[in-house]
Amino acid sequence: MTGSSRFRSSGFRALILIAPLLVFLGLFFVWPLITVITQAVSDPAVSRVLPQTAAAIGDWDGEGVPAPEIQAAFRADIAANTDDQAMGDVTRRLNSSKSGFRSLMGKTVSAVRENPDIDLAEVDKRWADTAFWKAIQDNASPYTDAFLLASLDMERDSAGSITSMKEGTSANFAILMRTLWTSALVTLSCLIIGLPYAMIAASVSGWKRAVLLGAVLLPLWTSLLVRTAAWMIILQDNGIINQSLMGLGVIKEPLVLIYNRFGVVLAMTHVLLPFMVLPIYSVLITVPGNLMSAAASLGAHPVRAFLRVLLPLSLRGVISGALLVFMASIGYYITPALLGGAADQMISSVIADYSIKSANWSMAAAIGLILLVLTLALYAVYNRLSRDPIQAR
Amino acid sequence: MKYAKAIYASLIVFFLLAPLLVILPLAFTSSAFLTYPIPAFSTRWFEELVVNSVWSRAIVNSLLIAAATTVLATVLGTLAALGLRSQELGMKSQIRTLFLLPMVVPAVVLGVGMQSLFVRFGFNSTYWSVIFAHTVVAMPFVVISVSGALTGIDRRVERAALSLGAPPWKVFGLVTLPLAMPGVLSGAALAFATSLDEVVLTLFVAGPNQRTLARQMFSTLRENISPAIAAAAFIIIVGTVVIALVLMLARRKRA
Numbered sequence: 001m002t003g004s005s006r007f008r009s010s011g012f013r014a015l016i017l018i019a020p021l022l023v024f025l026g027l028f029f030v031w032p033l034i035t036v037i038t039q040a041v042s043d044p045a046v047s048r049v050l051p052q053t054a055a056a057i058g059d060w061d062g063e064g065v066p067a068p069e070i071q072a073a074f075r076a077d078i079a080a081n082t083d084d085q086a087m088g089d090v091t092r093r094l095n096s097s098k099s100g101f102r103s104l105m106g107k108t109v110s111a112v113r114e115n116p117d118i119d120l121a122e123v124d125k126r127w128a129d130t131a132f133w134k135a136i137q138d139n140a141s142p143y144t145d146a147f148l149l150a151s152l153d154m155e156r157d158s159a160g161s162i163t164s165m166k167e168g169t170s171a172n173f174a175i176l177m178r179t180l181w182t183s184a185l186v187t188l189s190c191l192i193i194g195l196p197y198a199m200i201a202a203s204v205s206g207w208k209r210a211v212l213l214g215a216v217l218l219p220l221w222t223s224l225l226v227r228t229a230a231w232m233i234i235l236q237d238n239g240i241i242n243q244s245l246m247g248l249g250v251i252k253e254p255l256v257l258i259y260n261r262f263g264v265v266l267a268m269t270h271v272l273l274p275f276m277v278l279p280i281y282s283v284l285i286t287v288p289g290n291l292m293s294a295a296a297s298l299g300a301h302p303v304r305a306f307l308r309v310l311l312p313l314s315l316r317g318v319i320s321g322a323l324l325v326f327m328a329s330i331g332y333y334i335t336p337a338l339l340g341g342a343a344d345q346m347i348s349s350v351i352a353d354y355s356i357k358s359a360n361w362s363m364a365a366a367i368g369l370i371l372l373v374l375t376l377a378l379y380a381v382y383n384r385l386s387r388d389p390i391q392a393r
Numbered sequence: 394m395k396y397a398k399a400i401y402a403s404l405i406v407f408f409l410l411a412p413l414l415v416i417l418p419l420a421f422t423s424s425a426f427l428t429y430p431i432p433a434f435s436t437r438w439f440e441e442l443v444v445n446s447v448w449s450r451a452i453v454n455s456l457l458i459a460a461a462t463t464v465l466a467t468v469l470g471t472l473a474a475l476g477l478r479s480q481e482l483g484m485k486s487q488i489r490t491l492f493l494l495p496m497v498v499p500a501v502v503l504g505v506g507m508q509s510l511f512v513r514f515g516f517n518s519t520y521w522s523v524i525f526a527h528t529v530v531a532m533p534f535v536v537i538s539v540s541g542a543l544t545g546i547d548r549r550v551e552r553a554a555l556s557l558g559a560p561p562w563k564v565f566g567l568v569t570l571p572l573a574m575p576g577v578l579s580g581a582a583l584a585f586a587t588s589l590d591e592v593v594l595t596l597f598v599a600g601p602n603q604r605t606l607a608r609q610m611f612s613t614l615r616e617n618i619s620p621a622i623a624a625a626a627f628i629i630i631v632g633t634v635v636i637a638l639v640l641m642l643a644r645r646k647r648a
Contacts, residue, residue: 010479010480010481011479011481011482011483013476013479014475014476014477014478014479014481014482015476015482016476017472017473017475017476018472018473018476018477018482018488020468020469020472020473021469021470021472021473021492021532021536022473022488022491024469024525024528024529024532025491025492025495025529025532028507028525028526028528028529029494029495029498029503029529031506031510032503032506032507032509032510033498033502033503033506034506035506035509035510036502036505036506036509039509193405193408196401197401197402197405200398200401200402201402203398211406212402212406215405215406215409215410216409218409218410218413219409219410219412219413221586221633221637222413222629222630222633223586223589223590223607223626223629223630223633224590224592225590225592225607225610225611225614225626225629226413226416226626226629226630227412227413228614229416229610229614229618229622229623229626230412230413230415230416230626231412232614232618233415233416233419233427233428233618233623234411234412234415236427236428236618238426238428239428240415240429243428243429270408270409270412273409327497330499331498331499331500331501331502333499333500333501333593334592334593334611337615338611338614338615348499348501348593351501351502351505352501352504352593352596352597355504355505355508355509355597356596356597361505361508361509364505365505365506365509368499368501368502368505368506369502371499371501371502372498372499372502375497375498375499375502376497376498379494379497383490
């Protein structure tokens with residue numbers, strides 16, 4: 001082995017090995033996420049059509065009519081523009097900040113096209129009003145917080161301060177709260193079902209343990225779509241539950257079990273239960289089996305031994321499991337979309353609708369960014385907890 | 394107390410398995426509805442999957458995309474897992490976290506980003522856009538599974554081969570890779586299963602020509618629940634079980 005030792009070094013070789021995946025993830029994972037972030041905060045409609053104005057008007061202090069250079073830049077932009085549709089977008093945007101822009105822009109565009117050096121105040125005396133220039137300045141920035149605010153049902157008023165939108169105009173915030181609430185319900189029911197189950201699985205051995213763990217792992221291996229379809233079959237109006245209850249004479253009319261919150265929470269609990277059971281189980285099997293009998297022999301009542309010994313020891317698994325389930329729940333799309341009614345849709349459905357149905361990628365990206373930040377924050381906590389188990393306690 | 398435990402555990406096992414037990418027999422119903430009781434057994438819904446071009450096309454698409462995803466994810470993930478073994482690699486834990494992040498990021502958010510990026514380059518709604526999207530979410534399974542297998546290898550075996558004069562590529566091919574093979578295979582199987590089941594990203598990056606089986610099941614479930622769903626589910630479940638069995642046999646033979 002001759003050759004430069006630098007190229008033979010294991011660190012360099014390792015880098016070569018992971019480079020293909022790094023490049024791949026950079027292109028198809030990191031770049032799309034960066035696209036989401038930039039799309040959520042960018043608003044190029046005005047700055048693209050009026051680039052010179054956007055550059056010049058930034059320095060304007062808002063006192064008195066803008067300097068002749070700014071006005072010249074504005075005229076030059078109008079004269080240079082060939083895309084009437086883009087100009088229409090700009091007009092609409094400006095008109096929503098300051099009404100009257102629609103007629104003003106129409107008049108100004110045709111006047112400037114005839115004479116690029118015309119004095120704007122002569123075209124229309126409204127150009128002497130600073131409020132119209134202020135509207136251009138406000139909209140000139142290629143960046144905006146409008147979409148992020150709108151995804152929390154907020155907006156900026158004409159003075160620029162943040163206010164809540166009028167009641168009933170947007171339900172994004174309500175859906176975000178509903179998502180968190182539904183996820184909390186799912187996490188809680190996974191905990192209630194999963195904690196005792198994990199404790200039982202850790203306390204038995206042999207074939208019993210194999211069956212209990214297999215029952216958790218098998219659904220994990222089968223398609224999410226298949227499991228959701230199965231719940232639709234079970235819960236529908238003429239599904240197994242309703243048929244047997246009606247056959248037994250318990251109910252006369254079928255219960256509504258699907259297309260409501262119950263169906264969503266039940267199916268999501270089923271899908272996510274393994275993520276609660278497995279972390280708790282893996283913590284519990286490290287607990288020596290004789291601890292509980294030690295507590296009992298020292299005179300502790302079984303309930304007391306459970307509360308003071310086993311529960312605190314399983315706490316780390318419980319927290320990991322709860323974080324995993326909650327984190328997965330808030331981003332869930334398929335199960336609520338299939339098993340929920342219109343009033344059970346979660347934040348992911350809103351994002352998908354904005355993106356696929358109405359091609360409003362700015363709003364999709366803004367709400368997506370909020371979901372992304374929430375998820376990553378939860379993951380950071382989870383990662384910390386699972387990385388150094390001793391400090392976390 | 395002991396009986397209470399047993400009853401509770403059985404109830405939860407039933408809760409976990411019941412949906413699978415319910416859907417499988419319905420694949421063989423002769424009825425046009427997904428309800429019990431089953432009037433007569435029939436294979437008409439499997440025939441439907443083959444005869445109806447919407448379903449058969451979707452099955453072919455799924456197999457093509459899943460196969461390509463498996464190859465890509467397995468190659469990239471295995472190489473990366475080998476690289477992550479090195480002691481001298483800087484920022485190792487950060488890189489590992491990055492590799493696992495696609496499992497964490499909500500699919501809808503990733504889908505929005507992929508769609509708007511791919512559309513910008515005229516790359517959306519192609520087979521490659523779907524394959525690359527699936528590879529992103531399938532790859533973590535390969536990294537985890539191969540890393541697990543590699544930690545079980547005694548590095549002295551590789552050093553012995555090196556010291557006996559085998560060049561590094563030969564050590565890799567004759568020692569490391571065969572020892573890591575069970576991990577590579579189960580990573581590949583998980584990648585295949587992930588691609589087969591992927592719906593959300595597919596909704597964003599696939600066009601009508603790339604409609605996969607999972608995507609077709611999703612829209613059928615939204616419109617009208619037909620027993621073709623149960624037949625498709627049967628195929629997916631049986632496929633998964635077969636892959637798992639093959640893997641187990643392969644591992645047993647080696648051991």
